[in-house]
Amino acid sequence: MSWVTKTLSSTLGRKLIMALTGLFLILFLTGHVSGNLLLFKGDGGEAFNIYAKFMTTNPAVKILSYLTYISVIGHVIYAIILGRKNKAARPIGYEESKSSTNSTTASRNMGVLGTIILIFLVVHMQSFWYQMHWGDLPLVEYDGETYKDLFSIVTFAFQNELMVAGYVIAMGFLAFHLSHGFASAFQTLGLNHKKYTPAIQAVGKFYAVIVPILFALMPLYIYFTS
Amino acid sequence: MKLTLKVWRQKNNADKGGFVSYPIDGISTDMSFLEMLDVLNEELTEKGEDPVHFDHDCREGICGMCSLYINGKPHGPQQTTTCQLHMRSFSDGDTITIEPWRAAAFPVVKDLVVDRSAFDRIIQSGGYVSVNTGGVPDANEIPIPKTIADEAFDAATCIGCGACVAACKNASAMLFTSAKISQLAMLPQGKVERKARAEKMIAQMDAEGFGACTNTGACSAECPKGISLTNIARMNREYFSAVMSSENV
Numbered sequence: 162m163s164w165v166t167k168t169l170s171s172t173l174g175r176k177l178i179m180a181l182t183g184l185f186l187i188l189f190l191t192g193h194v195s196g197n198l199l200l201f202k203g204d205g206g207e208a209f210n211i212y213a214k215f216m217t218t219n220p221a222v223k224i225l226s227y228l229t230y231i232s233v234i235g236h237v238i239y240a241i242i243l244g245r246k247n248k249a250a251r252p253i254g255y256e257e258s259k260s261s262t263n264s265t266t267a268s269r270n271m272g273v274l275g276t277i278i279l280i281f282l283v284v285h286m287q288s289f290w291y292q293m294h295w296g297d298l299p300l301v302e303y304d305g306e307t308y309k310d311l312f313s314i315v316t317f318a319f320q321n322e323l324m325v326a327g328y329v330i331a332m333g334f335l336a337f338h339l340s341h342g343f344a345s346a347f348q349t350l351g352l353n354h355k356k357y358t359p360a361i362q363a364v365g366k367f368y369a370v371i372v373p374i375l376f377a378l379m380p381l382y383i384y385f386t387s
Numbered sequence: 388m389k390l391t392l393k394v395w396r397q398k399n400n401a402d403k404g405g406f407v408s409y410p411i412d413g414i415s416t417d418m419s420f421l422e423m424l425d426v427l428n429e430e431l432t433e434k435g436e437d438p439v440h441f442d443h444d445c446r447e448g449i450c451g452m453c454s455l456y457i458n459g460k461p462h463g464p465q466q467t468t469t470c471q472l473h474m475r476s477f478s479d480g481d482t483i484t485i486e487p488w489r490a491a492a493f494p495v496v497k498d499l500v501v502d503r504s505a506f507d508r509i510i511q512s513g514g515y516v517s518v519n520t521g522g523v524p525d526a527n528e529i530p531i532p533k534t535i536a537d538e539a540f541d542a543a544t545c546i547g548c549g550a551c552v553a554a555c556k557n558a559s560a561m562l563f564t565s566a567k568i569s570q571l572a573m574l575p576q577g578k579v580e581r582k583a584r585a586e587k588m589i590a591q592m593d594a595e596g597f598g599a600c601t602n603t604g605a606c607s608a609e610c611p612k613g614i615s616l617t618n619i620a621r622m623n624r625e626y627f628s629a630v631m632s633s634e635n636v
Contacts, residue, residue, distance in 0.1 A: 168630045172589070173627070176600060247558075250492065253489055255489055256395075256406065257459040258459045268601060268604070269603055271601060345601070345602040348623075350623065352620065354617075
């Protein structure tokens with residue numbers, strides 16, 4: 162094995178992949194939530210539709226989106242590989258375990274939380290991402306240019322109470338996943354120092370609350386305003 | 388004190404094992420947990436039964452030999468070694484569940500005794516400074532700042548008991564390995580071999596079948612010596628920089 166494959170198949174190498182893909186997905190979430198704030202603009206979806214077209218056609222964004230797909234797939238695959246190794250490391254469990262006294266619930270259930278988020282992601286991409294790329298969308302025209310009316314698909318989807326409830330609950334799981342994942346990624350990268358670790362932890366907690374709340378407000382806003 | 392002990396009994400590694408309950412009476416609150424088990428074993432021996440096997444040595448909290456997963460926590464309810472845990476931490480009438488460390492890398496030898504030689508093999512793979520030759524060096528010949536010395540010493544207080552592995556949901560040995568890598572990586576004598584050490588010790592840790600780190604912090608919270616998670620971050624830095632720059636292609 163070359164030193165690269167040897168490193169990436171070691172436990173620490175695999176953890177490194179988890180941390181880097183996780184951090185990239187945090188960057189993605191930041192961009193995603195910022196752009197989608199256009200849903201709150203109240204302009205009938207014009208700004209949102211123009212933004213959606215830009216995001217699916219701009220070559221630089223294309224590269225970022227491929228990196229995002231790779232990150233999602235890599236994060237899932239390495240989570241499975243590490244999860245199996247971790248399971249094998251303790252074939253017989255304890256009769257009694259007071260793990261809640263030494264660690265947070267989120268940190269012990271990252272795999273479960275991640276699986277729920279993955280299921281949400283599949284539904285979410287089918288509803289909007291797939292429709293935007295290959296679906297039969299109504300068209301709108303702004304200043305003589307034609308745009309796919311993704312906004313109408315989004316507003317239609319969030320007329321459904323079940324859809325809205327599902328999105329809000331999924332964001333709750335995302336919040337828990339981020340509440341551990343954000344700071345944990347920095348620790349895995351070896352970035353732990355009394356100078357900046359408290360700041361990373363504080364930013365992580367803030368991020369884990371604010372981003373899911375903003376996302377959850379979108380279906381709620383559309384449901385209650387249209 | 389009157390107690391009920393729910394103890395894991397297993398004849399040998401091939402045996403399936405199971406819990407056996409033992410009522411015990413006349414326990415003083417001043418006894419250590421191991422002395423309480425001694426009382427149980429004397430009773431069992433008098434009855435002609437096989438005493439409960441458990442690891443212990445110094446009984447001073449410094450050797451790391453005692454283990455036991457007591458009522459859902461390694462070394463029991465206090466953050467100390469089992470030998471330094473006293474029966475005053477329990478109440479009269481309690482049922483106490485006693486299990487061995489559970490990890491594929493720590494196979495059960497008998498009852499509560501597990502084979503922790505996986506730790507020895509991690510140390511043997513690189514947890515040392517190779518050769519000292521010549522005369523005895525003068526004290527303070529190599530100046531080491533007090534803060535660095537203290538930090539290295541904090542890592543070196545790891546007694547290798549394995550509570551970190553026992554507490555970790557993944558049975559990961561990263562806190563142990565990182566403490567052993569850290570104590571040497573911070574000192575001039577250890578820095579010479581730091582790259583090879585990090586690569587070899589982590590390879591050995593993986594080969595032993597320990598799990599990965601999820602950064603839950605359970606290891607540090609349960610460590611009788613309070614070894615900090617900063618050591619794991621340091622180990623990760625040592626490893627990543629070693630693989631990027633060592634001669635080991």
